[in-house]
Amino acid sequence: MTEQNQGDEDLYAREVAAEQRFVDRVQTRLEAAARSAQELAQEGHNRARLGHEGGLVERDAMVFQAAKRLATLDAAHEGLVFGRLDLDPELDPEPRYIGRLGLRDEARDTLLIDWRAPAASVFYQATAATPQGVVRRRVLRSTGTTVIGVEDELLDDSVETDLPILGEGALMAQLSRARDRSMHSIVATIQAEQDEAIRAPLKGVVTISGGPGTGKTVVALHRAAYLLFTDRRRYETGGVLIVGPSGVFMRYIERVLPSLGETAVALRSLGEVVDGLRAERRDEPAVADVKGSARMAELMRRLARQAVPGAPRHFRMFYRDDVLQLSGKELGAVRRQLLSKGRRNRQINQVPRALADALWRQVRSERGRERGYGEFVDDLLSDDAFVEFALAWWPAVDGPTVLGWLRDPEVRARVAEGILSADEQALLTKSWSEVRATHWSVEDVALIDELRYAVGDLPTVVEHGERSLIGTRGDEDEAPTREEVTTVSDRELAGRPGWSPPQHKIEDDGYAHVLIDEAQDLTPMQWRMVGRRGRRATWTIVGDPAQSSWPEPREAQAARDAALEGKPIHAFHLSKNYRNSSEIYEFAAAYADRVGLDADLPEAVRSTGVHPEERTVDDLADGVRAAVGELAAEVAGTVGIVVPHARRRQVQEWLESWPEHADDAAGGANARIPVLVGLETKGLEFDAIVVVEPDEIETESSTGRATLYVVYTRATQRMVAVREG
Numbered sequence: 218m219t220e221q222n223q224g225d226e227d228l229y230a231r232e233v234a235a236e237q238r239f240v241d242r243v244q245t246r247l248e249a250a251a252r253s254a255q256e257l258a259q260e261g262h263n264r265a266r267l268g269h270e271g272g273l274v275e276r277d278a279m280v281f282q283a284a285k286r287l288a289t290l291d292a293a294h295e296g297l298v299f300g301r302l303d304l305d306p307e308l309d310p311e312p313r314y315i316g317r318l319g320l321r322d323e324a325r326d327t328l329l330i331d332w333r334a335p336a337a338s339v340f341y342q343a344t345a346a347t348p349q350g351v352v353r354r355r356v357l358r359s360t361g362t363t364v365i366g367v368e369d370e371l372l373d374d375s376v377e378t379d380l381p382i383l384g385e386g387a388l389m390a391q392l393s394r395a396r397d398r399s400m401h402s403i404v405a406t407i408q409a410e411q412d413e414a415i416r417a418p419l420k421g422v423v424t425i426s427g428g429p430g431t432g433k434t435v436v437a438l439h440r441a442a443y444l445l446f447t448d449r450r451r452y453e454t455g456g457v458l459i460v461g462p463s464g465v466f467m468r469y470i471e472r473v474l475p476s477l478g479e480t481a482v483a484l485r486s487l488g489e490v491v492d493g494l495r496a497e498r499r500d501e502p503a504v505a506d507v508k509g510s511a512r513m514a515e516l517m518r519r520l521a522r523q524a525v526p527g528a529p530r531h532f533r534m535f536y537r538d539d540v541l542q543l544s545g546k547e548l549g550a551v552r553r554q555l556l557s558k559g560r561r562n563r564q565i566n567q568v569p570r571a572l573a574d575a576l577w578r579q580v581r582s583e584r585g586r587e588r589g590y591g592e593f594v595d596d597l598l599s600d601d602a603f604v605e606f607a608l609a610w611w612p613a614v615d616g617p618t619v620l621g622w623l624r625d626p627e628v629r630a631r632v633a634e635g636i637l638s639a640d641e642q643a644l645l646t647k648s649w650s651e652v653r654a655t656h657w658s659v660e661d662v663a664l665i666d667e668l669r670y671a672v673g674d675l676p677t678v679v680e681h682g683e684r685s686l687i688g689t690r691g692d693e694d695e696a697p698t699r700e701e702v703t704t705v706s707d708r709e710l711a712g713r714p715g716w717s718p719p720q721h722k723i724e725d726d727g728y729a730h731v732l733i734d735e736a737q738d739l740t741p742m743q744w745r746m747v748g749r750r751g752r753r754a755t756w757t758i759v760g761d762p763a764q765s766s767w768p769e770p771r772e773a774q775a776a777r778d779a780a781l782e783g784k785p786i787h788a789f790h791l792s793k794n795y796r797n798s799s800e801i802y803e804f805a806a807a808y809a810d811r812v813g814l815d816a817d818l819p820e821a822v823r824s825t826g827v828h829p830e831e832r833t834v835d836d837l838a839d840g841v842r843a844a845v846g847e848l849a850a851e852v853a854g855t856v857g858i859v860v861p862h863a864r865r866r867q868v869q870e871w872l873e874s875w876p877e878h879a880d881d882a883a884g885g886a887n888a889r890i891p892v893l894v895g896l897e898t899k900g901l902e903f904d905a906i907v908v909v910e911p912d913e914i915e916t917e918s919s920t921g922r923a924t925l926y927v928v929y930t931r932a933t934q935r936m937v938a939v940r941e942g
């Protein structure tokens with residue numbers, strides 16, 4: 218080793234040791250904060266809320282909680298302290314440290330600046346062209362609480378200092394690491410254009426566009442953390458909803474926010490947006506196209522107004538000297554009259570009276586009329602046959618039940634007339650006849666939500682005597698309370714089981730912030746579903762139109778505009794691809810160009826020198842096996858095998874039968890070597906990808922080319938496409 222090299226190494230070690238001393242100091246302070254929080258917890262929470270001191274301790278408690286989460290969830294990655302700024306000594310001779318949370322020392326001076334605080338923005342925004350007073354930017358690389366390296370950038374060489382500049386650049390070091398099954402935070406290396414989107418104004422809608430791998434997802438997640446930091450009360454109380462394409466994707470991103478100390482967010486895939494439903498299965502593309510179409514909104518509206526299939530269709534009774542009966546036609550009129558007053562489930566209390574009114578019009582005999590309307594109603598309400606009919610004719614219904622009515626061919630033909638073609642109707646019939654009644658698809662969830670809003674939430678059944686079946690004050694959201702049960706009929710009915718309004722109302726679905734990832738794929742019906750949750754929200758919308766798998770972009774755009782209700786839009790665009798090697802991205806971009814996708818082509822910042830390969834093989838199984846074997850040996854992280862729909866099972870079976878990969882194949886979509894269809898790879902990334910029969914992926918749906926483009930942009934290091942020739 219040369220003297221020069223030895224000298225460099227010593228300097229590097231000294232700098233790392235100096236940073237370690239600072240990190241140790243932060244750690245000691247954090248532990249002290251934790252101790253005082255614990256002591257205070259023992260003394261009781263009330264004191265913590267008193268006066269100035271109390272506020273301070275509360276803050277310590279928060280710091281403690283956040284730190285605990287950091288320690289448990291992200292120990293193996295970037296540490297609590299990750300950044301340091303050395304400014305022009307004339308501005309500030311002391312270094313400033315940036316961390317995942319803010320911390321003060323014993324004298325209440327700033328020890329660590331939270332990355333989201335205004336004082337930290339210069340860490341991300343300063344460049345050599347506009348150094349903003351920063352001479353050196355340093356990123357600390359750590360494992361847990363141990364500093365293992367530093368990466369420096371000199372931003373202003375006009376200032377005289379003796380600061381050493383070490384390392385090879387934090388960004389490249391971060392981008393070259395192996396991919397595992399989850400996405401990690403990028404707090405240490407957020408780039409200036411990304412930082413602008415993260416810190417964008419709070420009002421209205423922020424859109425983040427950009428080609429593959431530009432950091433749209435990870436930036437949007439950091440933005441959610443930023444919003445929680447800036448207006449914690451609003452966003453923690455009102456809630457932040459993050460919607461992504463699939464369960465696999467949600468699991469992939471779920472660690473990012475906790476690693477930033479934030480857990481107060483609802484992460485939902487499109488199949489989980491509606492409370493109580495959890496769908497993972499996707500319909501085949503042709504069916505999904507029908508179910509997602511905006512035309513389904515009208516179809517659902519009609520469906521929600523139908524008579525309940527299988528419910529009694531007429532009613533007949535004797536009253537004094539009259540025979541009273543309600544035919545299908547008369548019942549239809551009562552149904553329409555009730556529906557004109559509000560949501561179906563909210564009308565339940567009005568049903569007996571509406572039926573009684575219709576029957577009273579038929580009472581002609583003198584003996585009947587002389588008792589008067591009031592007593593007639595009371596007589597009816599104490600008549601078991603009548604009450605049973607009312608309950609059976611107008612039961613409380615929920616979204617899944619109403620969607621299930623479409624299994625009845627008569628109902629389906631009636632509501633779909635003029636909306637869906639015979640072929641489209643047949644597709645729906647097939648889709649619902651093939652699966653168990655409750656095994657809903659992701660696409661069904663948006664339809665169920667539509668119906669839920671049309672019929673109103675399910676009332677809660679209450680035990681005997683608590684509530685009456687019949688309301689005393691028209692269509693109200695509040696059920697009559699015990700005190701309001703005043704009429705004879707009410708008293709009689711008070712002994713029967715009845716309904717009270719739902720505890721959870723659909724009005725409670727709203728969030729303070731809605732973040733939509735892979736927004737280019739939302740169908741019009743899905744836009745309606747998320748729109749209902751964001752009426753009073755601020756929004757972040759992330760997407761890349763070239764990766765869209767929805768065939769009617771204009772229809773989706775209209776649905777999206779309707780969901781946003783004219784809120785002001787701030788658009789941000791990201792221009793650099795941080796995922797793919799430049800060799801892989803060139804291949805993908807050439808494909809996009811060849812097949813005529815109007816793609817937003819970012820610049821890939823990293824090169825590996827290894828080009829993707831296209832292989833034609835005699836035997837597909839052998840070819841895939843060889844490719845998987847090579848790539849699994851070459852990369853340390855994940856290897857995705859992407860297949861056409863029709864080959865999924867076959868390839869999964871091959872993989873499991875190859876002893877060398879049996880372990881890596883276990884764990885389904887979360888395995889080291891998962892088998893996925895094109896659409897499932899959305900938003901994900903792998904160290905290496907094997908694409909099986911790409912031409913079949915391209916032709917298996919009307920948007921297959923966009924899907925194949927997505928597939929070609931998933932690998933960070935290696936890609937092999939295999940075709941049988």
Ligand SMILES: Nc1ncnc2c1ncn2[C@@H]1O[C@H](COP(=O)(O)OP(=O)(O)OP(=O)(O)O)[C@@H](O)[C@H]1O
Pocket residue numbers: 388391392400401403406407408411427428429430431432433434435436761795796899900901902930
């Ligand atoms: N500033 C950064 N520092 C380090 N890594 C980054 C940075 N920006 C993005 N990355 C990494 O680049 C990869 C791609 O990011 P991300 O998945 O957010 O991109 P995307 O634009 O949503 O991609 P796509 O649209 O193709 O799904 C991720 O591994 C992410 O961590």
